[in-house]
Amino acid sequence: MSEITFLPHNKKIKVKPGVTLLEASRRARIAISARCGGNAACLLCKVKVDNPSALVPLTENEKTKLSHDQISDNIRLACQTRILNKKVTVSIPESPLSKVVQAHLRNEMDQGI
Template identity: 35%
Template sequence: MPSITFYNGTSLLKKIEATKGRTILATAKQGRVALRHKCGGKASCLTCKVTIPNQSAVSAPEPKEARKLGESNLEKGLRLSCQTRVYGDIEAVIPEDPYKARIRALLEQARQE
């Protein structure tokens, strides 16, 4: 049975056993890993992005996903978790929430002043 190891940046979040052929988003929900999403897996909101450094054990991007993300993002390992199916052990890096990142940057700037 494949597994997904979720990271938030470099911090390990959780390792979850996945059903072969299931999406990363569905597996994250099952394992209670907080992964932002809004559209219910239809590839329209683009909020469920993850970075997958080694994509040898996941499905190839469908045309809809490739069109939404663009070739340069796909080359960097960025994928939509709602569209990416797992067939072996993988690592998925969840990006920092943009609002939290902005707040963190503002707090850091205030501390330096």
């Protein structure tokens, strides 16, 4: 079995090798944004991994859709990335909408609204 830890939730799940990170996150009831049905079209499911050797190599979709800097920073598309029989930690970034809402709320609090 493979073990995935999802951050910032610090939730661990065991899955069979070959499962995508997106499938595993759904099984763990962890939200990773994805609107394309796992076809690498929306690019919303970008995650950062700590152990790239625990995953299958980059798919052609990932090679064409991720920048060189993203690839160097261990960013992967959760819908395309399958786990091997190892452990990996996956960091899920805060959604862009959530960032905007949080910034707006902080601004209102700073202004005493």
